[in-house]
Amino acid sequence: MALPTPTTPPKIKSGDSGSYGLAFALVTSLFFLWGLANSLNGSLIKQFQIALDLNRFQAGIVDFAFYLGYFFMALPAGYVMRKFGYKRGILFGLLLYGGGAFLFYPAAEVRVYSFFLLALFTMACGIAFLETAANLYVTVLGDPAKSEWRLNFSQSFNGISIILGPIIGALFIFSKTEYTPEMLTAMAPAQAETIRIEEALSVQGPYLVIGSIIAFVTVLFAVTKMPEVGAEEEQAAGKTSIWGVLRHRHLALGVVAQFANVGAQATLWGYFVDLKLDFSRDGHWALAETYMNAINAITGSPTDLSATQIAGFHASFALVLFMLGRFVGTSLMTRVRPNVVLAIYAIGAVAMVVIAMLAGGLTAVIALSFTYFFQSIQFPTIFALATKGLGAESKIASSLVIMSIVGGALMPLVAGALFAKGAVYALLVPLICFAFIVYFALNGYRTNTSDLHNPNIAPEIAP
Numbered sequence: 001m002a003l004p005t006p007t008t009p010p011k012i013k014s015g016d017s018g019s020y021g022l023a024f025a026l027v028t029s030l031f032f033l034w035g036l037a038n039s040l041n042g043s044l045i046k047q048f049q050i051a052l053d054l055n056r057f058q059a060g061i062v063d064f065a066f067y068l069g070y071f072f073m074a075l076p077a078g079y080v081m082r083k084f085g086y087k088r089g090i091l092f093g094l095l096l097y098g099g100g101a102f103l104f105y106p107a108a109e110v111r112v113y114s115f116f117l118l119a120l121f122t123m124a125c126g127i128a129f130l131e132t133a134a135n136l137y138v139t140v141l142g143d144p145a146k147s148e149w150r151l152n153f154s155q156s157f158n159g160i161s162i163i164l165g166p167i168i169g170a171l172f173i174f175s176k177t178e179y180t181p182e183m184l185t186a187m188a189p190a191q192a193e194t195i196r197i198e199e200a201l202s203v204q205g206p207y208l209v210i211g212s213i214i215a216f217v218t219v220l221f222a223v224t225k226m227p228e229v230g231a232e233e234e235q236a237a238g239k240t241s242i243w244g245v246l247r248h249r250h251l252a253l254g255v256v257a258q259f260a261n262v263g264a265q266a267t268l269w270g271y272f273v274d275l276k277l278d279f280s281r282d283g284h285w286a287l288a289e290t291y292m293n294a295i296n297a298i299t300g301s302p303t304d305l306s307a308t309q310i311a312g313f314h315a316s317f318a319l320v321l322f323m324l325g326r327f328v329g330t331s332l333m334t335r336v337r338p339n340v341v342l343a344i345y346a347i348g349a350v351a352m353v354v355i356a357m358l359a360g361g362l363t364a365v366i367a368l369s370f371t372y373f374f375q376s377i378q379f380p381t382i383f384a385l386a387t388k389g390l391g392a393e394s395k396i397a398s399s400l401v402i403m404s405i406v407g408g409a410l411m412p413l414v415a416g417a418l419f420a421k422g423a424v425y426a427l428l429v430p431l432i433c434f435a436f437i438v439y440f441a442l443n444g445y446r447t448n449t450s451d452l453h454n455p456n457i458a459p460e461i462a463p
Contacts, residue, residue, distance in 0.1 A: 022224055023141050023224065023226045023227060024138070024141040026217065026220055026221055026224060026226075027090075027133075027134050027138055027141065027154070028138070028154040028157055029157070029217055030090070030130045030133075030134045030217075031134060031154045031157045031158040031161075032157040032158065032160065032161045033097070033130070033161070033210075033213070033214065033217070034097075034127040034130055034131060034158070034161075035157070035158040035159070035160075035161035035162040035165075036161040036162070036164060036165055036210065037066075037097070037101075037123055037124075037127060037210070038066075038162060038165070038269075039161065039162040039163070039164070039165025039166060039269070039319065040165040040168065040169060040206070041062055041063055041066055041120075041165075041266075041269070041270055042165070042166065042169070042269050042270045042271070042272055042273060042315060043165065043166065043168070043169025043170075043173050043174070043273070043312065044059075044062050044116075044120075044169075044173075044203065045059045045060060045062050045063070045270045045271065045273075045274075046059070046169075046174070046273045046274060046308060046312075047169070047173050047174065047199060047202070047203065048062065048113070048116070049181070050179050050181070050184070050195075050196065050199050051111070051196050051199035051200035051202075051203075052111060052113050052116075052196070052200065053181070053184075053196065054113070055416075055420075056271070056274060056416045056419040056420075057413065057416035057417050057419065057420070058113075058416075059416070060270065060271070060412040060413050060415065060416030061113075061117060061413065062116075062117070062120060062270070063266045063267075063270045063408055063409060063412040063413075064409040064410065064412065064413055065117040065118075065120045065121045065124070065409070066120045066121070066123070066124045066408070066409070067124065067262065067266060067405055067406055067407070067408035067409035068121060068124070068406060068409045069120075069121050069122070069123070069124025069125040069126075069127070069128055070124060070127075070128045070131075070402060070403065070405040070406060070408075071403050071405065071406035071409065072125065072128075073124075073125045073128035073129065074128055074132070074399045074400075074402040074403040074405075075399050075403065077089060077093070077128050077129040077132040077133075078132055078396075078399050080092065080129070081129075081132065081133060086133045086226075087221065087226045089129050089132070089133050090129065090130060090133050090134075090221055091218060091221055091222060092126075092129055093125075093126040093127065093128070093129025093130040093133070094126060094130070094214055094217060094218040094221065095126065095218065096122055096123070096125050096126030096129065097122075097123050097126030097127055097130065097214050098126070098211050098214035098215050098218060099122055099126075099211075100119045100120065100121070100122030100123030100124075100125075100126060101119070101123060101207045101208075101210045101211035101214060102207070102208070102211040103115070103118065103119035103122060104116070104119050104203055104204060104207035104208070104211075105204050105207070105208060107119050108200045108201050108203055108204045109201075111196070111197065111200045119207075128402070131402065132399075132402065134154070138154050141227065159319075159322065159323040159326060160323075162319050162322065163316055163319045163320055163323070164316075165316075165319075166273075166312045166313065166315035166316035166319065167295060167312070167313070167316045168206050169312045169315075170305070170308075170309045170310075170312030170313050170316070171299070171301055171309075172202070172205060172206050173202050173203055173206060174202075174306065174308045174309045174312055175198070175199060175202070175306065175308075176302075176304070176305065176306055176309065177306065178306040178307055178308060179195060179199070184196070245390070245396050245397050245400070246400070248390065248397075248447065249444075249446070249447070250385065250386060250388070250444065250445050250446060250447045251386050251387065251390065251397050251400070251401075253386075253440055253444035253445075254382055254383075254385060254386020254387070254401060254440065254444070254445070255386065255400055255401055255403075255404045256404070256436065256440075257382050257386070257436060257437050257440035257444065258379070258382050258383065258386065258401050258404040258405070258407070259404040259405075259406065259407035260407060260411075260432075260433035260434075260436045260437055261375070261378045261379060261382055261407070261433065261437055262379070262404070262405045262406075262407040262408040262411075263407030263408055263410060263411025263412070263429070263430075263433050264349075264375070264411065264429070264430035264433035264434055265375055265378075265379075265408065266407070266408030266409075266411060266412050267411050267412045267415045267426070267429050267430050267433075268368065268371055268372070268375075268430055269315070270412050271412070271415060271416075271419070271426065272311075272314070272315045272318065272368065273308060273311040273312055273314075273315055274419070274423075275364075275365070275368060275423055275426075275427075276311035276314050276315070276365050277307060277308065277311055278423040279356075279360055279361055279362070279364040279365050279368075279423060280361050280362040280364070280365050281307050282307065283361065283362040283365075284310060284314070284362075285314060285317075285362065285365060285366055285369070287317065288313060288314045288317040288318075288369070289310075289313075291313065291316070291317045291320065292305075292310065292313035292314075292317070295313065295316075314365065314369065317369065318368070318369040318372040319372060321369055321370060321372045321373040321376075322372040322373060322375065322376045323376070324373060324376075325345070325372065325373035325374060325375070325376030325377065326376040326377055328373075329341055329345060329376060329377035329381075330377070332344075333377075333381075338381050338384060338385060339381075339385060339441050339442070339445045340441075341377065341381065342377065342378065342381045342382065342385070342437070342440075342441040342445075343438060343441035343442050345374045345375070345376070345377055345378060345381075346374070346378065346434050346437040346438040346441055347438055348370075348373075348374035349371050349374035349375060349378075349430075349434040349437075350431065350434045350435055350438060352367045352368065352370045352371045352374060353367070353368070353371060353427055353430050353431045353434060354431065355367040356368050356371075356427060357424045357427050357431070360424075371430070378437060382401075382437070382440065383398075383401050385440075385441075385445040386401055386445075387401060388445075388447070389447055407433075411429050411430075411433065412429075414429050415427075415429040415430075
């Protein structure tokens with residue numbers, strides 16, 4: 001989740017040196033790396049139901065552990081980077097991220113769920129550091145006039161990686177043989193245990209590769225001289241209290257809107273494979289099948305896939321729609337006010353969830369796929385509207401909005417509990433979340449009138 005450019009852009013320390021080009025390339029790689037971790041959670045939720053004999057609610061704790069890391073690390077990450085510099089903060093984040101990825105190997109060996117959750121929490125803590133720093137670096141590494149282009153360029157790599165997550169799950173984590181809890185219960189205990197062990201071990205390879213890539217990137221960051229950001233803006237932000245900044249109505253409502261947005265996203269992304277199997281196990285969307293066959297032809301993978309693997313490719317295709325929605329939304333914002341674009345997209349997401357709930361079947365799967373399109377611009381747009389015009393207070397406001405990502409930890413648990421009554425009931429969670437975002441886009445984004453007379457607040461400029 002890349003963050004938009006802050007209101008008052010930070011500056012490189014005077015006299016500081018370092019390769020802007022190499023530093024920019026390294027920072028851009030971070031966008032790719034955290035997107036990959038986010039998009040793999042859905043595969044884990046499905047896989048752990050078999051490997052660890054979990055129900056959907058229990059498996060949904062995957063997202064809880066992951067997004068909880070953002071909540072606990074958002075403010076500490078900002079403090080560490082103000083105290084020790086952004087390069088050291090990034091290095092610390094990479095060490096946590098890589099360490100968490102490597103923990104998947106022993107966790108799979110012992111098959112202890114809490115061990116997996118610890119690994120995910122550790123990864124998320126590291127990613128919180130990376131997300132806090134990456135946007136700032138992208139905006140200062142080079143010509144200020146091109147900072148917006150650099151940010152959009154870096155965000156595109158995040159879009160690429162989130163598409164790869166479900167593909168990795170379909171090809172390297174999910175088994176070709178379809179197992180259900182009922183099938184395993186009917187087997188001899190020794191045979192069922194052997195299958196569960198194999199399913200658990202399947203996550204080792206992908207996360208070892210991720211951990212190795214993180215280790216390589218960490219070494220590159222360590223040996224590269226990178227420009228450091230000045231501390232003037234941070235000193236001004238340090239005088240602002242958390243509760244003081246929440247007096248701004250648009251920020252307080254924006255924090256709730258971001259909580260709802262990430263909660264809806266984590267619910268739909270985490271349970272998409274389950275939703276596909278529940279609504280249309282054997283019926284497949286022709287466009288998604290074409291996409292799947294193209295990927296398999298390029299990779300040389302077999303085409304005799306299980307229903308779960310095919311559902312994984314549907315999830316990946318939905319993320320292609322997410323990328324498309326981002327491009328369309330960004331283009332619209334050059335001509336339409338951001339809050340209006342957000343309202344259109346949020347209303348579209350509400351409509352898609354309602355259609356899925358009423359229609360069911362393959363129509364529901366297609367509608368849920370299009371919710372990805374309508375979610376694409378919601379995170380950065382809510383962030384920009386929530387922190388708009390806050391001047392020196394924008395830094396602490398940014399940390400609060402990052403903390404609201406904890407919605408991704410809580411909402412999937414609610415949806416997982418509702419799954420016991422049926423998939424339609426679970427969809428009530430994203431429906432309510434999107435409905436609140438509609439309210440924020442139409443009304444909640446407005447700043448307090450008193451803010452316009454506050455000398456510490458930057459004036460709002462109409463787009």
